[in-house]
Amino acid sequence: MLPSWVAEAAPARSAPRRRSAGFIQRTLHQTARFAEHTVFAERVARPARPGLLHTLDARIKLLSILGLIVAATFLHHVPSLWVLAAFIAAAAAVSRIPARALFHRFWWSVPLVFVIAALPAALNLVTPGDSLLTIYRLDEAVRLGRLQLPPELTITRQGLASAALVTTRLFVGVLFAVTLTLTTRWDDLLKAAYCRASAPFVLILTMAYRYLFVLLRTVEDMHLAKRARTILPGTPSAERRWIGRRVGALFSRSRHLTERVYSAMLARGYRGEPKALTAFHLEGTEAAWVLACAAVASLALLADRLLLAKLPW
Amino acid sequence: MVAPLLQAEAVTYHYPDGRAGIVEASVSVAEGESLVILGANASGKTTLLQLLAGLIFPARGTVRAFDIVLSEQSLQDGDFARTFRQRVGFLFQDTDAMLFSATVYDDIAFGPLQLDLTPDEVRRRVEETLSLLGLSAIAQQPPHQLSGGEKKKVALAALLAVSPGALLLDEPTSGLDPRSQRWFVELAGELRAMGKTLVTATHDLHVADEIADRVIVLGEDHRIAAEGPPERLLRDLDLLLSVNLVHQHAHIHDGRVHVHPHSHLHAHDHQ
């Protein structure tokens, strides 16, 4: 027998007040959006009409782009880094990758890195040199508690140059990495990165990617299930407490899920070695691409050493 | 005498938290037969199937496949693992665990790729499987955006693409609508006709009745309560009641146990 309260109808209620979607809900929504973007990246990586970068052999692409990133770390001048950036942007344009897809993932990180990580290096305390902008200058020593303030704080030209260099280098590096992932299917990338030495690492990456979707789905489902059972929207602090408890549950669920995903892979014959449908191929395009990369990298290095060294920066 | 394809001898399995999954169960699966494992929720069907699939290993007892003991060690051996995985396929009850690729196409290709077929052969297999199961339209969709029933079909497709001789199916019809259930029963019939071995875990008496050569009934104590031909076991109301597979209001007509939700809201009669 069902208890009698099951039969009691809920009293009719007046129309609910509109509440703006809570922080929690927005966050979950964004998380799901992120998953969509990952899927979207898979779509860009496999367009109906593949461009130059899409058709290149994955191993060649991985190695050449790693090579370019290494070359970038040897460049000491912003303009020569731009040579590399222009090269990859041109290759992306030829491959019909929408610029939006290329930049919208990370453009915001560049000013962030500049301000948080690079700008402090522009201070005379870190990089002494010709002062460009004086923040303060003290005529007598000032102490803040135990702290002795430096008599002078300025932004130096040399410091600013090195901050710009660090930021540009990062920008170029990320640009390369994004181009690589946007034009290479995840399976192919893992297969390209696979060798005896990298095997455990590649295995972890495979697993992480495989169950990311399911995990996100679980979080969303949990929240939906809770909302379906909740009559009044919770206060933000109650929502936060709920999330806190869910995180614990999620950890244990995700562990079970990894185990299950892994046994499902085993059951279908997975033996720790990634396989992808696209076969490796080395043809004229690959050779031309490698030559182009080598030429651009040498050009940038040469320009960096010979020409730009004479410029004031 | 031919050795059975799969054989479990008095296997007991406890989950890490100490709960019993299955207790002292002995099962043998002959080549080409269709065995149905019946049991109420939590009776241990999944556990037993996973033991037979070499995904978990018993604390006591042994599981053999083609007369070789399944253990973590024997499955370390690349050759044996490969033959075994190719010959014995497993359909997970939780399809989300099985579908982990970016698209339906990739998910179906995953198994054949592990067999080291040439890319062209893999593509051919995937495309044939897609059209066999009527999934071609959703081939490029990410599996996590599918409905529960579609996921089941894709998971089944992923399994069939490997073309195993023995298929271990964990709740293949749960979440399918009546038409798709029918479709599954017919598919099972075709697979049988091709000589495939089927081991199906279910709590659906109708499905069991249609596809089983032999039935194993698991009790709620995680032990095997009965084993025999479907004609006998599926009519044994006392047995089915004792393992909580049917309720008081089940009854037999047309010579079969008939279960329907017992409610006084809508009347029906039996001719």
Ligand SMILES: Nc1ncnc2c1ncn2[C@@H]1O[C@H](COP(=O)(O)OP(=O)(O)OP(=O)(O)O)[C@@H](O)[C@H]1O
């Ligand atoms: N991962 C696990 N950890 C702990 N206990 C588990 C786990 N999986 C299953 N069990 C327990 O083992 C017993 C058998 O579970 P099993 O999943 O084999 O049942 P089942 O017959 O497949 O049930 P269902 O019809 O609900 O799928 C249950 O009591 C269950 O609670």
Ligand SMILES: [Mg+2]
């Ligand atoms: Mg189960």
